Amino acid sequence: MSHSTHFAIDVPNDLIQRAKRGDQKAFEQIYRWFERPVYTLALRMCGQPSEAQDVLQDSMIKVMTKIADFKGQSPFWGWLRQIAVNEALMRIRQSSKSQFESDVYEADLPDTHFVLPMDAALNQQLLDAIQQLPAVTRSVLWLYHVEGFKHEEIATQMQKTVSFSKSQLARGTQKLRDYFQMPQIGNPV
Amino acid sequence: MSNTIELAGALQNLPLETPQLGVWQAVQSQLPNPISRWKRPAFAMAASVILVLLIWQNQSVIGGSFLPTPNESAPKLANNLMQQSAQLENVFYARQDDSISSASLIAANLTIEEQLSAIDEQLNAIGAASMNSTAANALWQQRVSILYQGVALNTQNAQHNASGQSYDPSLAIMN
Numbered sequence: 001m002s003h004s005t006h007f008a009i010d011v012p013n014d015l016i017q018r019a020k021r022g023d024q025k026a027f028e029q030i031y032r033w034f035e036r037p038v039y040t041l042a043l044r045m046c047g048q049p050s051e052a053q054d055v056l057q058d059s060m061i062k063v064m065t066k067i068a069d070f071k072g073q074s075p076f077w078g079w080l081r082q083i084a085v086n087e088a089l090m091r092i093r094q095s096s097k098s099q100f101e102s103d104v105y106e107a108d109l110p111d112t113h114f115v116l117p118m119d120a121a122l123n124q125q126l127l128d129a130i131q132q133l134p135a136v137t138r139s140v141l142w143l144y145h146v147e148g149f150k151h152e153e154i155a156t157q158m159q160k161t162v163s164f165s166k167s168q169l170a171r172g173t174q175k176l177r178d179y180f181q182m183p184q185i186g187n188p189v
Numbered sequence: 190m191s192n193t194i195e196l197a198g199a200l201q202n203l204p205l206e207t208p209q210l211g212v213w214q215a216v217q218s219q220l221p222n223p224i225s226r227w228k229r230p231a232f233a234m235a236a237s238v239i240l241v242l243l244i245w246q247n248q249s250v251i252g253g254s255f256l257p258t259p260n261e262s263a264p265k266l267a268n269n270l271m272q273q274s275a276q277l278e279n280v281f282y283a284r285q286d287d288s289i290s291s292a293s294l295i296a297a298n299l300t301i302e303e304q305l306s307a308i309d310e311q312l313n314a315i316g317a318a319s320m321n322s323t324a325a326n327a328l329w330q331q332r333v334s335i336l337y338q339g340v341a342l343n344t345q346n347a348q349h350n351a352s353g354q355s356y357d358p359s360l361a362i363m364n
Contacts, residue, residue, distance in 0.1 A: 004201050014282040021287075025306060027220055031213055036205040043206050057212040061219045115193040126199055145197040173196065 005147050006037040011076040019067050027064050034060075034077070038084045041147070045088040045139040046095075047131060055091060059084040085143065085157060092135045114173050116180060129179040133172050140168035264321045270329035277336035278305075284343035289350045291357040294342060301339040308332045 011030065018026035035056065042055035062083050070079050116122060130138050136158075143149045143157070144165075151165040158164070194202070285298055308328050315325050342358060349356035 006205055012279070012282075014285075018282060022220070023302070024217065024220060025302065025309075028213065028217070031216060035211070035213075036207055039208045040206045044203075049209065052206075053208055053210060053212060056208060057215050060212065060216045064216065064220050114196040116196060116199050118192040118194050122194070122199060123203055126203065130200075142200065145200045176196065 005081070006040065007034070007077045007081040007147075008075075009033050009037075009077050013072070016067070016070065016072070016076055019064070020070075030063070030080075031060055034063075034080055037081075041081070041084055041142070042088045044130070044142045044146075045085075045135065046091055047135055047138065051091055051095075055084065055087045059087045062087065081147070085147075089139065089157060092139060096135045114177055125180070126176075129176050130172075132179070133175055137168045137172040137175070140165055141172040144169055263323065263326060267321045267326055267329060270326060270333055273333045274329060274336060277333060277340055281336050281339040281343065284340060284347060286343075286347070290343075290346055291355065293358050294346055294356065297342060297358050298339065301335055304335050305332060308335075 011033070015026050015029060019030060038059050039052050039056045042052035042059075043049060046052055046055060059080075063080050066083070070076065116126070130141065133141065140154055140158075143154050144151070149157070151162045151169075154165040155162045281301070287295055290298070308331055312320075312325060312328050315322065315328070319325055346356040
């Protein structure tokens, strides 16, 4: 699946090494680069600016204190993003416990292929629409479509099943389709 | 439908959000302390003295090649200095290698970083609106000059090590 994530920033190795040595300027540089991607991810997943702010702070503190554990086997941004996703999911788990527990499987999932009309108001309409989704559903939608995670990866992160991830995606898509009053068309998951 | 976009594309096109309050200060207060050797006052002072002497020594050799041309306009000068500063900063950090550096070179590098940090604070205080001012240009010039010395120090260190010799800035200034 092709995707574009705002996290995909190539952090120079020497900056990471400086941060590992406790160089505060290096930490600050890393913080500045990832402040908005982390905050945006957290806001989309959690829904509330105050929660997103907390996720940003906790994620960055964790990144800074755990940076010695980063071995460089995968891109730094991916490691940092995983910390942010985990922090956001932890908050959602605390505040939306019932959504996590209602692991309902739908045998006949509606399709998740959905096109939207391009117009100047689309961004705001889409933001309003996803804001109305439950946090768990919205998170699955975001992790799948924007961050490019597969259902298996989302399921692992949420400690749920692949079916759970698929059904959340299908439900979220259906709700957006209803919001935009778009007809259902082919291409199932 | 001609003007449509897939849901994934529409979500990806949503703009990045900016937090109303930056949390850097809160994060900074939780940061692990830098390596304690950096904080030893006597060591830092010795490094500062070595650095000042090296700057004085190298400037006479280098002949100020990093200095701006006399007739450059202020915005152009600012832009050039910022570019030079960014390039030199990359090289400065790339050339540092603690595994082949003497204690005095490591300390000198730290002193350079502290000087850069002090300049950055002054630049932040000046603000973006006055980034082309004479005062800002003087600070950028100072930043470039310090970085230039840092690159020279670490390059000399790498060259000495490549030829099997050790390099100590405190000894180098005696020569």
